Amino acid sequence: MPPQLLPASAAAFAPRASSVNVVLGSKVEPWLTQTLKRTSQIKRPLNSVPQHQRCLIETLSSTNAIWNLTSIMLPKAPDSELRKDSNPLTEAFSNFQLVHIEAYIVHVDMVLQNDIAFKLTPDSIEALIDYHEGIHCVDIAASTYNWLEKELQVKKLHEEFIQAINKFVYRTNAIALEGLEADRAGELLHGKSEEVKNKIMNLFHPLLPPLQRS
Template identity: 80%
Template sequence: MPPQLLPASAAAFAPRASSVNVVLSSKVEPWLTATLKRTNRVKRPLNSVPQHQRCLTETLSSPTAIWTLTSLMLPKAPEAELRKDSNPLIEALFNYQLIHVEAYIVHVDMVLRNEVAFKLTPDSIESLIEYHKEIHCVDIAANTYSWSEKELQVKKLHEEFIQAINKFVYRTHVSALEGLEEDGAGELLCGKSEEVKNNIMGLFLPLLPPPPRVVDIVRPPPLLPSSPAGANWWSQPTIPTSVPAPVDSWRVIPSSPSTTSSTDSNSLWASMGLNEIQLPSPTPSYSQPFSTAGLFYSAPQVSAPIPSLPLPSMLAQSQCGVSVGYGGFGWDRYQEYAATM
């Protein structure tokens, strides 16, 4: 990209130069020749590049060569002092003002960048600075909360605006010279004034208050699973299961022996081999009632309980008859064993 060169008159707080810096190419565009002929009251010869350059320089260097870049509709007073009326037309007439932003040309380049540079006039700069101080700063200060350095921040913001508006230079294509009028005055065409308006209003920055301080929240230390208060954290609700309650085997066998029960017991024990029966030796004189609940425990999804098998000790406690036989195992001598107990 070619270097962006500007004359010293385009610097901030620099006065207007007596002559505009104009650089033309080796070939003059026809639209420039037509513009110069239209704006000059005195007919001058425009047959060469130096003649075009001399004519354009004298025209733009005239004290009356002031251009209107844009117009801004701004409030006349802070928001709290504006007049309230039901008619919006009356509010607009009493509460708003139209500021015309004017500038003069400081640089014309038709060789490297094909651009023209404008710098705001002192009157326009002064009007914008006054509006920023008396209205804009008051409104932004009223719309933000107070803190210790609020006034200092508002003052700093205004000083930054003064520097920015004095440094403001609008650069656009050289075709803007088609808006040139008599005595070097002019007006931007093709919607360029809206671009200038957006650039200037972008200099009116809002007041940004400092972010709120982060307050450290003191949280209690986490409780370990071993602490009593945290016991409920690790406890789990008891899941109800469908395991049937254990039933005492002596409740299953009737108290009085019958033929049917004897027959069933005989057939059941007869079907079992000697190797499948394990009896304690010696037989204890006293034992707790045997429960077979642990033998058929399974997962909660049990469709039906497994029938309990009667053991010899169960038959002895239920006082079964001697008719119960176990294939020569000695159970027919029940009366002798019962007498010794």
């Protein structure tokens, strides 16, 4: 079955919608009822599908409903500027930072695909774009020889990354909603954060110079 189309709020550069698109089936899974009862700030009856749907929409549409998808250890500066130290621990603390990648839910489908879709927050997108431009592009340029269109190629890679990270949507099984917390924030469980990290890091492409003629 092909993936279901996502709402307009999932598109690249689209702002966050005021309401999350939630589609539930004719029967609600017990784990979802338990999750909503555990995290709902207002005690309410959850005896029907519409009641679950309203509660879930309200919870996920809150501005506080920001999920920590993963955390990525990234260098603070280009390789040529990193501090060298005889103590590996000191060197690591000086040169690397843990960047938390946050997102919000744009879509819940528990009928066709039984999945949910996350879109990165503007702050996370901006942090990754800044890293790509100021560190990743500098490093890949420094590690390759010079050729006529090298600077244009680096610029093109960065522009492609901007598009890709803004288009990035992470889809996973709806059971991930179990990661909801009482403050309406959430965290991915079952090792899914590693999957997100790998998908994001795969967007950082190498610079491929033309083959040198002998």
